[in-house]
Amino acid sequence: MAEEEPLVNLEKEDVAVTEKVFVEEVKETSRIALPMIVVTVSQYLLRVSPMIMLGHLGELSLSSASIATSFSNVTGYSVLFEMCSALETLFSVLWIFTDKLLILMGQDPSIATEAGKYAIWLIPTLFPYAILQSLVRDVFLTTGDFFRFAIPSAVMVCLEWWAFELIILLSGLFPNPMLETSVLSICFTITTVHYHIPYSFGAAASTRISNELGAGRPQAAKIALAAVIVLSATEVVLASITLFVVRDVWGYAFSYENEVVTYVAEITPILCISIIMDGTQAVLSGVARGSGWQHIGAYVNLGAYYLVGIPAVVLLGFVLHLKGKGLWSGLVAGTTVQSISLSLVTGFTNWEKQAIEARRRIFSEKLAGKNKFIELQDIQMLKSEMKL
Incomplete structure (x- = not known):
């Protein structure tokens, strides 16, 4: 019997790492991400x-x-959201x-x-x-795959989302709730507006990496990962530097109260660190979604925010009496752990194995679709015979 042909022919289908290939990947990732940035930022x-x-x-x-x-x-x-x-x-x-x-x-x-x-x-x-x-939602052909990937993805997003919203609610428990909540809400608003930029890069990475893995090109997937990391790192550094430079005046966009603007300026250095860490994890979370690691992302978010971040929030904000600065610093601690964890997961990934698994999923979905088409044909034939 002839030797069975491998599921993925990596040597013939993959690409070599060259400067030209990397530049083209940067352009392609930017082309995908830019419309998403415009739409998501405009919506928010x-x-x-x-x-x-x-x-x-x-x-x-x-x-x-x-x-x-x-x-x-x-x-x-x-x-x-998500489901x-x-x-x-x-x-x-x-x-x-x-x-x-x-x-x-x-x-x-x-x-x-x-x-x-x-x-x-x-x-x-x-x-x-x-x-x-x-x-x-397109769930009718592969309902099992939908629940296997969509539910962990929803949990992954919600765990992070709830942690950020929780500090706004906790800020209302301080002696001067109007000031604390106002300042933290301003910080949260700016962080969220900016988050849509690396999130869009992450979505572009998810698309590019999943496409390349599905095509059996793990080397191309790694190039896509490198391109999106360079783009995102450049953007978050520029955004943080800009925000730090205008820290004494950007608060006036939200309030004319001097105490609010002064407090915003004081918390801005922490906010800049938050933007860098949050931008990093946004891209790596997109990589996780594109690689099918939603369940790993959910576990990482659970540990980072609820085993590290929230306890740090309570410790710094209420025990050490750092108030709003403590709440945001605790959240930065959780985001840092999240970014480091996702970086380790990404760094130790066997991309060749991921490509094989992605191809298997594609073939399984195609087979499921064909089976459903055959079943519909059988039903139509049965109805015709009953009419006769």
Whole structure:
């Protein structure tokens, strides 16, 4: 019997590492990422503009809207993100009682009351958001693969998302909640706006790496990884330097209160470190998604944020009384652990093995699709025979 042909012919299909190939990969990654950056940043700016206007109305308005937004993200948007469910009705009922729930959690009554009013106006946004999430799901041909990859991906995203929102809620427990919540919400807004840039690079990396692995080209996948790391590293360093240079004035974009602007300037160095670490993990998380490591990413996020980050937040913010700076520093500790962990996972990856597994998944999906097509043909033939 003739020797069976290998599943992936690496020697014939892969590419050599050259400067020209690397430059072309940088161009291709940029071409994929740029439209995503424009779209995602533009979409998020729709949420930033109300925060800017509320910030200029006063600390109470800004802190109340921030608390309401964090509460709605934790109890609604994050759950619908990545994997749609039919819980929007339950969430809308829950948001009606936002003020009472926040007071029960120990938040300032004046902030909780205003946050409750803001949350009620967020209820209508749940339904189109849920519809949008359901429109981007293609789950009918490979339902098993969907649950195997989508659920860990959703958990991976939510664990990180909840950790950031949690510090906004915790900031309302300090003696001066309006100031602390206002400043941290400004930092969170800037971080999130910037996050969409490395996140888009990560999405581009996910696309390029998954495509190359599926084509049986592990060397090309590694080139794609190197290209996106160079692009992201350059961007986060430039963004951090720029933010540090304008640290004394950029707070005025959100508030005219001198104490808010001064506090923002003091916390900006920590914010710059956060941007670098968060940008690094955003790209590596995209690599994890493209390589099918969603479950590993979920475990990393769980350990980084809830075994390291949140305890550090409590220690620095409440035990050592560093307040808002302590909360954000604790979060930076969690993000640093996350970035290091994902870097180790990526560095020790056997890309040849990943290419073989990716090809096997593709062939399995094609076979499942063919089987379903054959079943539909059999049903049609059976119906024709019954009519005869």
